[in-house]
Amino acid sequence: MDRNDTELQELQKRLNYAWRDPGLLRRALIHSSYTYENREQGEHNNERLEYLGDAVLELIVSDYFYRAFPDKSEGELTKMRALTVCEPSLAAVARRLELGRYMLMGRGEERSGGRDRPSILADAFEALLGAVYLDAGLEEARRVALRELADIIEEVRTGHAMRDYKTELQELLQRKAADPIRYSIIDEQGPDHDKTFTAVVEYRGKRMGSGRGKSKKEAEQQAAKMALENYPDRH
Missing domain, CATH: 1.10.1520.10 (Ribonuclease III domain)
Incomplete structure (x- = not known):
C-alpha cells in the first residue's frame, strides 16, 4: 500500500x-x-x-x-x-x-x-x-x-444548510398532487474512473429538467434545479 x-x-x-x-x-x-x-x-x-x-x-x-x-x-x-x-x-x-x-x-x-x-x-x-x-x-x-x-x-x-433541490421540487409539486416524480439516468460518458452522468426528471409524463454531474446524485440534483428554475408558477 x-x-x-x-x-x-x-x-x-x-x-x-x-x-x-x-x-x-x-x-x-x-x-x-x-x-x-x-x-x-x-x-x-x-x-x-x-x-x-x-x-x-x-x-x-x-x-x-x-x-x-x-x-x-x-x-x-x-x-x-x-x-x-x-x-x-x-x-x-x-x-x-x-x-x-x-x-x-x-x-x-x-x-x-x-x-x-x-x-x-x-x-x-x-x-x-x-x-x-x-x-x-x-x-x-x-x-x-x-x-x-x-x-x-x-x-x-x-436554516442555513446547502439547498436540496430534489426535496424542494417534491414539496412544490406535491402541494397540487401526489403523482410520482421520476428521475432517470439517460447517459453516461467517460471511463469508469471519470464518468459524467446525465439525468432527467419527469412529472406526469413531462420532462421538467435535465442535469449533468460527476455522480448520479449530483446529476439528479442539477435536473431538479433546472425544473425549479423553469417552473412557471413556483411562487
Missing part, C-alpha cells in the same frame, strides 16, 4: 477513534479505481462499507432529529435529514477531515481530480462510518457521526 501507519494514526487522531481492526480503516479508504488498476493485489475497495455506512448514517441522523425535535412533522424531519446526509454536506465533512489525502485511488482518477470529487469524498465518509460500526458497534458510530456532523446539523437547524 502507498500509505504508512503514521498517516492512518493521524486520521484516527482527527476522528478521536482508534480502530481495533485497522484493516477496516484501510479498506474504507480504498477507491474502486485503485483496485481496478491493481487487481493483482487482491484488495477489496470501500463500496461495501459505503453501502453499510449509508444505512447506519441514515438511522443515526433520523433518530437524532426524531428525539431533538418532537414537534416537527414527518415531512420536516425528512427534509432535515436529507439536508444533513446529502452529498454536498458529507463531502464538506470529508474535506475537513482531509479524507482525500488519505485515500488510495487509481492514477487516472487522481489525475482527474478524484481526491476532491464530492461523490468520492461523501462515499468515503460513509465507508468510514461503516468501518466504525463494524469495529465497535452503533453507539460508537453514533458518537463519531454526530460529532463530525455537528456543524452541518446546526446549519440545518438554523
Whole structure:
C-alpha cells in the first residue's frame, strides 16, 4: 500500500477513534479505481462499507432529529435529514477531515481530480462510518457521526444548510398532487474512473429538467434545479 501507519494514526487522531481492526480503516479508504488498476493485489475497495455506512448514517441522523425535535412533522424531519446526509454536506465533512489525502485511488482518477470529487469524498465518509460500526458497534458510530456532523446539523437547524433541490421540487409539486416524480439516468460518458452522468426528471409524463454531474446524485440534483428554475408558477 502507498500509505504508512503514521498517516492512518493521524486520521484516527482527527476522528478521536482508534480502530481495533485497522484493516477496516484501510479498506474504507480504498477507491474502486485503485483496485481496478491493481487487481493483482487482491484488495477489496470501500463500496461495501459505503453501502453499510449509508444505512447506519441514515438511522443515526433520523433518530437524532426524531428525539431533538418532537414537534416537527414527518415531512420536516425528512427534509432535515436529507439536508444533513446529502452529498454536498458529507463531502464538506470529508474535506475537513482531509479524507482525500488519505485515500488510495487509481492514477487516472487522481489525475482527474478524484481526491476532491464530492461523490468520492461523501462515499468515503460513509465507508468510514461503516468501518466504525463494524469495529465497535452503533453507539460508537453514533458518537463519531454526530460529532463530525455537528456543524452541518446546526446549519440545518438554523436554516442555513446547502439547498436540496430534489426535496424542494417534491414539496412544490406535491402541494397540487401526489403523482410520482421520476428521475432517470439517460447517459453516461467517460471511463469508469471519470464518468459524467446525465439525468432527467419527469412529472406526469413531462420532462421538467435535465442535469449533468460527476455522480448520479449530483446529476439528479442539477435536473431538479433546472425544473425549479423553469417552473412557471413556483411562487
